[in-house]
Amino acid sequence: MVLADTARVNSDALRRIGWPGPADGGAPALPGWAEALAAHPQAQPARVVEQHRNGYVVADGPEHGFAAESLPEWQRPRFPAERRAGVGDWVLVEGRRIVALLPRYSAIKRGAAGEHYKQQLIAANVDTVFVVCGLDADFNPRRIERYLLLVRGGGVEPVVVLTKADLAAEADAEANALAALLELAEPAAQGVPVRAVNAKDRASVAALDPWLQPGRTAVLVGSSGAGKSTLTNTLLGVERMKTGEVRERDSRGRHTTTYRALLPLPSGACLIDTPGMRELKPTGEEDVAESFADIEALAEQCRFRDCAHLREPGCAVRAAIESGRLDPQRYAHYLKLRDEVAGAADKLAHRRAQKAEEKVLGKALNKRLDDKYGRH
Structure with a gap:
């Protein structure tokens, strides 16, 4: 699908704001993009350049930003915040109205403040x-x-x-x-x-x-x-x-x-x-081992596989701390982050299970209503 053939985009202007497609205005070779573009043949691609509480500013070039109305479902109170458009997202617009969010190829998120599990999109x-x-x-x-x-x-x-x-x-x-x-x-x-x-x-x-x-x-x-x-x-x-x-x-x-x-x-x-962030809660999707590969490598050298790195004999982690090869503050931070990520992962799993159950119950209710009233 070549977008330029339908005069839908100014490919040069879009590329100056990060358009990931080829120079001729063709659709990016990213999962789901060609399908989304084909589903909205009258829509124009644009990028979210500002996000405010009351709406978005999108642009189809470096000098052309305009206010755009969000999708109706994004305005529902229980709609997941991370599934709404954020700064850096590519969307499809018809006039001044967003009609679709194009799939992301990367996303930076954090856990939102508060007791209940929520994700907040940063970019x-x-x-x-x-x-x-x-x-x-x-x-x-x-x-x-x-x-x-x-x-x-x-x-x-x-x-x-x-x-x-x-x-x-x-x-x-x-x-x-x-x-x-x-x-x-x-x-x-x-x-x-x-x-x-x-x-x-x-x-x-x-x-x-x-x-x-x-x-x-x-x-x-x-x-x-x-x-x-x-x-x-x-x-x-x-x-x-x-x-x-x-x-x-x-x-x-x-x-x-x-x-x-x-x-x-x-x-x-x-x-x-972005505004300064004083609270950085994990989402539960992070890999602590990737950020602390040195500590993970030491743990593999411990005498016992289930070593808690406390007073067990042959603990390579404690030996590294005592010899000065491992900063005790870094190790303490590793433990803190590991526990935070594990806690967030549990909340995420619980949330997903709830969503799946609600979906099953909703389908069952709709089927009963269809059977009762003869709806097809």
Whole structure:
């Protein structure tokens, strides 16, 4: 199916906001896309560039954004939030109305705040996640580990960006130490790239250019005051995003970014800026072993398969901690995240079982009504 044949898209304009299809305007070779496009022959593809409580802004090119009405079912109170469109999603629109959500090829999510299990979409259809952390009092390897756990759950390449390198005399040492830790944790992936930058200096920020090539989409995540908006402005070349000062005592900032927004960059890439996130709950779909491969490898060397790593003889994990080869804080964080993910996974399984039961009961009720009233 070639979309250009039906004059449905300006393929050049769409590609400048990340269209994953070929240059001739053809349908992307992604599962479910050709079928969705064929089911709505009058609809135009567009990308969600802003998400607000009262609606969406979508775009079919870098200079053309417009308000769009969501699908009616998205407005139902019990409709799963992660199944509504989010920033980065591709949708089909007819006029000013969204008629379909195209399948995602990647999604970054977190567990929503509150006791009940819910997922919150951070960004969709991204290639790279820049985990932004300041080289001031904001610097926290444990928080970075938590971000990386969530990012991998969405199948996206992570890059750690350490901002405020101009303020920290130990910037290179901190970056090298963190890179060594991540490489040790993930030998199969040769670690996670770590780049220390001055977010106000375009020459310094050029270190991120390999991940910001034409057609690619990256998202910035990190706490308030980490420098995400400053970094966005530098990459844009204009002061587009509002920035603010941070508190001296803890380097925390106010939420200068209040909503997610997708911004085309001069490089031809797209960047999604997000509000600072102070709570990072797992969804239950993450793989803790992937983020802590070093600890998992040590556990395999224990004398007993069911070793609890407490006082058992021949425990390789305790031996590594006592010899200084394994940071006890990293191990404690591994245990904490493992328990959180397991708890979230149980809630997710319970939720799915409830949904399946409700579906079966609904079908049974409809059948009884059909039989009683002769409906076919």
